[in-house]
Amino acid sequence: MDIVNRSFASVLPEGRSLPAGGIDSSTFQFSSSIATAILCGLTLWYWWAITKAKASRDFIDGNYNFDAPIIGPKNAVLGRLAFFRNGPKYIAEGYAKYKDTFFKVSGNDLLIVPNKYLQELASMPPEKLSLNTAIVDAFQRLHSITNVITDHSLQTRMLNARLTPRLGLQVPAVQEQFKKYLPVELPANSTTEWTSINALHLARRMVHRGVATQFVDELKENEEYIQTAINYSEHGFKHNFALRLFPDFFKPIAAQFSPTSWGVDAALRKARKMLIPLIQKRRVLEKDPDYKKPEDFLQYLMDGGIAEGDSDEITVQRLMVTYLGSGPSTIIAVAQLLFDLCVHSEYVEVLREEIIQVLTEHNGFTHTALAEMKKLDSFMRESQRLSPPTLLGFNAIVRSDIVLHDGVVLPNGCHIQMATYAIGMDPEKNGPDPEKFDGLRQYNKRKLPGQEKIHRFTTTADNNLHFGHGKIVCPGRFFADHSMKMIAANILLRYDLQFPGGKKERPGNTSMYDVLIPDLGTCVEFRLREDAGRWNW
Numbered sequence: 001m002d003i004v005n006r007s008f009a010s011v012l013p014e015g016r017s018l019p020a021g022g023i024d025s026s027t028f029q030f031s032s033s034i035a036t037a038i039l040c041g042l043t044l045w046y047w048w049a050i051t052k053a054k055a056s057r058d059f060i061d062g063n064y065n066f067d068a069p070i071i072g073p074k075n076a077v078l079g080r081l082a083f084f085r086n087g088p089k090y091i092a093e094g095y096a097k098y099k100d101t102f103f104k105v106s107g108n109d110l111l112i113v114p115n116k117y118l119q120e121l122a123s124m125p126p127e128k129l130s131l132n133t134a135i136v137d138a139f140q141r142l143h144s145i146t147n148v149i150t151d152h153s154l155q156t157r158m159l160n161a162r163l164t165p166r167l168g169l170q171v172p173a174v175q176e177q178f179k180k181y182l183p184v185e186l187p188a189n190s191t192t193e194w195t196s197i198n199a200l201h202l203a204r205r206m207v208h209r210g211v212a213t214q215f216v217d218e219l220k221e222n223e224e225y226i227q228t229a230i231n232y233s234e235h236g237f238k239h240n241f242a243l244r245l246f247p248d249f250f251k252p253i254a255a256q257f258s259p260t261s262w263g264v265d266a267a268l269r270k271a272r273k274m275l276i277p278l279i280q281k282r283r284v285l286e287k288d289p290d291y292k293k294p295e296d297f298l299q300y301l302m303d304g305g306i307a308e309g310d311s312d313e314i315t316v317q318r319l320m321v322t323y324l325g326s327g328p329s330t331i332i333a334v335a336q337l338l339f340d341l342c343v344h345s346e347y348v349e350v351l352r353e354e355i356i357q358v359l360t361e362h363n364g365f366t367h368t369a370l371a372e373m374k375k376l377d378s379f380m381r382e383s384q385r386l387s388p389p390t391l392l393g394f395n396a397i398v399r400s401d402i403v404l405h406d407g408v409v410l411p412n413g414c415h416i417q418m419a420t421y422a423i424g425m426d427p428e429k430n431g432p433d434p435e436k437f438d439g440l441r442q443y444n445k446r447k448l449p450g451q452e453k454i455h456r457f458t459t460t461a462d463n464n465l466h467f468g469h470g471k472i473v474c475p476g477r478f479f480a481d482h483s484m485k486m487i488a489a490n491i492l493l494r495y496d497l498q499f500p501g502g503k504k505e506r507p508g509n510t511s512m513y514d515v516l517i518p519d520l521g522t523c524v525e526f527r528l529r530e531d532a533g534r535w536n537w
Contacts, residue, residue: 062398062413063111068102069094079107080245087513091391095422106244106513110392113416115423117404118394118462121416122470124402126151131472133397134415140243140251142261144268145236148318154304155318159475162300163214167482168367169295170214174482175365175537177213177220178490182206188495188526196500196523203334203487204230210483211326215297215319218278228270232320233327235263241512271320276312297322322476329389330480334487335518336387337380340437341492342499342524343506347439348492351376355489356535364537370485378443380484381457384466385424386437392514393420393465396472417514420465429463457481494532498525 071094072086073079083090083106094103094112103112113121121129132153136146148155185205188195208230212220219225239260246254255261279302285291293299298319305315341348354375362369398414410416425434431441442455454461458477460469467474474480491497499505500523507519 061108062411063104063108063415065411066102066111066414068104068111069098070104070107071097072105072107074107076107076109077245077247079105080109083107083109084245084513086511087515088391088511091419091514092422095419099419099422099426109415111410111414111416112392112419113394113410115418115429115462118418118465118469120405121394121396121402122472124471126399126471128398128400128402129396129416129472130399131396131468132156133399134395137397137415138240138395139236140239140255142236142239142255142264144261144264144317145239145321145324148314148321153318154308154310155301155322156475158297158300158304159322159479162304163297164475164478166295167478171365171367171370171482171486173217173220174210174213174486175490177209178206178486181209182490182494185209186491186495186526188528191528191530194498194500194525194527196525199335199338199522199524200331200518200520202524203331203338206487207327207331207334207483210486211323214479215322216275216278217294217296217298219274222274225271225274228267228274229320229323229327232264232267232271233323235260235267236324237328239264241515244513268317268320272313272316275316275319279312279315325474325476326479326483330483332389332516332518333380333384333480334484337383337484337488338491338497338524339506339518339522340379340383340387340439341488342497343504344437344439345498345504347375347379348497350439351379351488352492355492359489359535359537365486365489367482370482373485373489374446375440375443376485376488377457377481378441378446378455379439380481380488381442381455381464382437382439384457385430385464387509387516387518388421388424388466389516390466390514391419391421391511391516392417394418394468394472418465423463423465426463457484491526493535493537494529495526496529497527500525 070079071090072082087105090105091112094105097103098112098114100114100116102114104110105112126132130151132149132151136149139145139149183189185202186195186197188197208226209220212222212226212229215229216225239255239258242258242260243251243254275298279298282293282299282302286293293303298315301310301315301318305318308314310318341351354373358369358372359365362372395417396415398410398412398416400412402410404410423429427434442457445455446452453459458467458481460467460473462469467477507522509516509518510520511517
């Protein structure tokens with residue numbers, strides 16, 4: 001201890017000295033015990049985090065067992081960082097070199113499968129090829145989201161069996177909310193002066209108002225609830241982005257300390273606080289034989305959850321998880337649609353005339369009227385083709401070895417996707433001039449014999465995979481179709497729009513990994529049309 005005491009004495013300020021007797025060795029023994037206890041605690045905590053993360057989690061490292069060229073850095077961390085910064089570049093390079101075979105991006109993370117295997121993969125049951133396993137992995141061990149995401153999950157079944165067939169019943173209620181709140185969210189009251197509105201903010205507010213109307217009738221105008229749903233979905237979206245960069249072994253720790261995971265947890269707690277009393281009130285009312293149940297998604301989950309044995313807490317979580325599919329991607333699509341209307345203003349009057357004609361024939365907004373807006377449908381699909389939410393699609397994980405028709409084996413744990421944007425831009429798949437924006441491209445194709453039902457916004461095909469295909473498909477695409485058409489139609493009926501100063505240049509997209517995000521700060525100018533009051537649908 002003399003050496004230790006001399007060392008401490010040498011760094012003391014002049015005139016100061018150690019206490020008589022120096023530093024007792026018991027001090028160091030006590031400090032060592034604390035350090036050992038902390039180290040053991042951290043080790044146990046890390047083991048718990050790893051165990052919790054791996055529980056009920058499929059093996060997803062099968063890409064390492066499949067030989068294919070890697071586009072970009074091969075190192076896992078460097079590959080993810082490079083893909084985060086230049087995803088579009090690496091995907092385009094891979095498709096240009098290997099579109100008829102396999103390649104990888106983001107190191108070994110993603111195996112890009114050629115289009116020729118689409119039909120056989122699209123027919124695979126989820127026990128062999130699972131979309132939901134890929135979704136669970138995308139949200140990086142966030143229990144407040146992934147706990148209820150499984151193959152054949154109740155929320156997916158209720159979307160397909162209850163909500164989608166009844167979308168027509170929801171149209172009047174949604175339109176009532178849009179008529180009431182569009183002037184609030186878009187306060188352009190002058191027929192001579194332009195009002196500038198942030199496009200993404202407007203899209204976010206209108207999409208979530210429509211969703212809230214169809215999800216929880218009693219809270220459709222509750223600002224606190226709408227904001228809670230926004231917080232849940234957007235924190236989840238950011239959580240996916242944030243954790244993709246981390247090494248796999250560190251993700252459980254990063255997930256525990258990420259502000260995005262705290263945001264999701266907080267939003268879920270708040271949603272439960274608001275919704276559980278409402279659920280309990282509905283259950284009491286159900287005992288009255290004259291009670292008529294609401295036609296909303298919460299009620300569908302309540303009804304379906306009885307057989308599942310769902311608690312009220314799980315019912316709320318299922319509802320909030322559905323916001324992840326119905327929120328961010330639709331918001332981005334609406335913002336991109338507004339940008340394309342500003343750039344390609346020659347279509348505005350064409351679309352407006354169709355909307356007026358259809359709504360006049362059907363006496364307002366109905367399910368059939370929305371289906372008859374074929375030119376708007378075509379414009380939406382062209383906007384999505386050229387500015388999709390993601391450059392990759394058909395997202396799935398192999399759960400048991402798959403032998404393809406030519407003998408190629410996709411091993412268990414492979415994370416596969418397809419280069420959906422590149423496919424959409426391929427002249428062999430979409431005809432001549434794929435770089436050109438043609439708002440009536442699909443409308444004209446639908447006029448060909450036998451093609452009426454093939455080229456719709458919601459129709460998936462080998463050249464249109466943004467919603468997936470076959471069994472690997474987005475169950476909420478019809479819901480998104482209704483939302484986008486109703487928002488676009490209401491805006492076009494009542495307002496003129498343009499970029500500030502009448503500019504025609506489209507703002508550039510920001511890319512993170514394979515995700516395209518419209519410029520967050522771009523505003524669109526709106527002006528009330530003189531005939532806006534004429535259309536009172």
